[in-house]
Amino acid sequence: MIKRRFAYQAPSTLDEVLAALAEHGADAEVVGGGTWVVPEMTHGARMPAHVVDLRNAGLAGVTESNGGLSIGAMTTYAELANDSRVVERAGSLGTMAAGITGGAQVRYQGTVGGSACYATPSSDAPGALVGLDATMNLRSASNSRAVAASDFFKGAFEADLADGEVLESITLPAPMAGARFGHYKLKLVESSWPIATATCVVGVDGEGKITAARLAVGGVNTKPYVVDTSSIVGGPIDGGAAAAVVEAARSSATDPYSDVLASGEYRQQVSGVVAKRALLAAA
Amino acid sequence: MTNSIRLNLTVNGEARSVEIDPRRLLVEVIREELELPGTHIGCLTGDCGACTVERDGQIIKSCLALAASAEGSEITTIEGLAENGELSTLQQAFWDEYGFQCGYCLPGMLFSAKDLLAQNASPSEDEIRHAINGNLCRCTGYDTIVKSIAEAAARTA
Ligand SMILES: Cc1cc2nc3c(=O)[nH]c(=O)nc-3n(C[C@@H](O)[C@@H](O)[C@H](O)COP(=O)(O)OP(=O)(O)OC[C@H]3O[C@@H](n4cnc5c(N)ncnc54)[C@H](O)[C@@H]3O)c2cc1C
Ligand code: FES
Ligand code: FES
Numbered sequence: 351m352i353k354r355r356f357a358y359q360a361p362s363t364l365d366e367v368l369a370a371l372a373e374h375g376a377d378a379e380v381v382g383g384g385t386w387v388v389p390e391m392t393h394g395a396r397m398p399a400h401v402v403d404l405r406n407a408g409l410a411g412v413t414e415s416n417g418g419l420s421i422g423a424m425t426t427y428a429e430l431a432n433d434s435r436v437v438e439r440a441g442s443l444g445t446m447a448a449g450i451t452g453g454a455q456v457r458y459q460g461t462v463g464g465s466a467c468y469a470t471p472s473s474d475a476p477g478a479l480v481g482l483d484a485t486m487n488l489r490s491a492s493n494s495r496a497v498a499a500s501d502f503f504k505g506a507f508e509a510d511l512a513d514g515e516v517l518e519s520i521t522l523p524a525p526m527a528g529a530r531f532g533h534y535k536l537k538l539v540e541s542s543w544p545i546a547t548a549t550c551v552v553g554v555d556g557e558g559k560i561t562a563a564r565l566a567v568g569g570v571n572t573k574p575y576v577v578d579t580s581s582i583v584g585g586p587i588d589g590g591a592a593a594a595v596v597e598a599a600r601s602s603a604t605d606p607y608s609d610v611l612a613s614g615e616y617r618q619q620v621s622g623v624v625a626k627r628a629l630l631a632a633a
Numbered sequence: 634m635t636n637s638i639r640l641n642l643t644v645n646g647e648a649r650s651v652e653i654d655p656r657r658l659l660v661e662v663i664r665e666e667l668e669l670p671g672t673h674i675g676c677l678t679g680d681c682g683a684c685t686v687e688r689d690g691q692i693i694k695s696c697l698a699l700a701a702s703a704e705g706s707e708i709t710t711i712e713g714l715a716e717n718g719e720l721s722t723l724q725q726a727f728w729d730e731y732g733f734q735c736g737y738c739l740p741g742m743l744f745s746a747k748d749l750l751a752q753n754a755s756p757s758e759d760e761i762r763h764a765i766n767g768n769l770c771r772c773t774g775y776d777t778i779v780k781s782i783a784e785a786a787a788r789t790a
Contacts, residue, residue: 351654351656351657351658351661352656352657352658353656354656355636355656356655356656357636357655358638358655358699358701360701360702360704381699381702383697384697384698384699384702385679385694385697388658388696388697388698388699389677389678389679389696389697392658392677392678392696393677393678401655401699403699403701403702405702428691451766451767452679452680452694452766452767453682453685453692453694453745453764453765453766453767453768454692454745454748454749454764454767455682455685455692455693455694455697455745455767456679456694456697456767458691458692458693459693459694459697459698540763540766541766541767
């Protein structure tokens, strides 16, 4: 049983959630899918006096929006992986979701919003969201704002999320014409955390030439970064493009993250090949 | 208990209502309040899968959920898997193929296998291994578990 006493509520509207958070400030903890925050409470790493559960606040589900998608913060990995619109318009997000470890259980329980708000360098969702140029829609009792995913992730375990704020949804833009998606993750064994991830979306014309490209690397720096892909536009997805991406990804790995799984130096070394494999997965 | 709350659930088809401390995890309420100790606790971090149950038709690790979060839901535990007092086809296959030794991981393995077979009636060995990757077994070496699940699929076909 969790040691510190807390008051629990699961309001049925977002407004009530926001009012509760405004009232309790830093004494309150939001529970999304719970897969992270519940064990942290069990082990005493977090001891909130108030727990506000999002489960009834209507934040789950995927809807179409301006040719792109709006993804409720409480949408689970399983829902993302099984949604044909996600596969079509944001394929790398679906691949990411299907590749979450911990078993089907964690994919049914964990949410993309929870992962984003926790901002662990070595988790899967942040890099995928930056790669897809997502916008994070935030709400508090007094304010609402939209932040680009590339600004939302500020550093290791640090998201641009104030006390009292909730991530309501994530908007993904309409994909470019002829979009193809690639996602790759490097991990040590079947059920280990990612060492590095890369996501790309590439527009390809009728002749197989790249018209536009966006590629992001996650898990390497303390926050995901976008790789400069300007040099591959106009050519095919081939060995030359792959080599260019290797160099560009590695040269941007300037703030690498170290943990028990891998040193920063190792992450920097593998960033190039991980980026390359994501690009080739889109071929 | 100062701020206890009432929790209403359907457990293995039966309506249940219990008074709980909101600090209780779902797995603790299942074992201690509902007195269904077949669901096990291994790690309380989400890693071992021994606490797996079904909530509204989806398998979850019940140590990762506050019991309060399960208000109104339908829970199936390992005690609810047998059909009219007879082992289910899946359980019988685990029995016949030596799919467990100490049995600690068994409830979780059965639920992960059930979830797999509901979506894929004839899984490959790789698909079976992937489906149980959220469940740890310290006894069998997994081979007999994989065989048991393949056998259950073959018997259902
Ligand atoms: C066995 C296991 C395996 C795992 N494997 C992977 C893996 O392969 N890859 C990976 O990336 N992760 C993995 N995880 C981590 C997994 O917990 C997260 O990826 C998950 O998505 C977190 O989401 P959640 O909804 O459960 O978050 P919660 O635990 O509910 O919340 C996490 C944090 O975000 C906050 N929060 C949640 N939702 C919101 C919101 N809408 N607005 C504001 N704040 C919010 C909470 O207050 C908390 O601080 C694994 C976890 C386990 C237990
Ligand atoms: S006790 Fe829940 S996963 Fe180990
Ligand atoms: S049979 Fe003992 S842990 Fe699996």
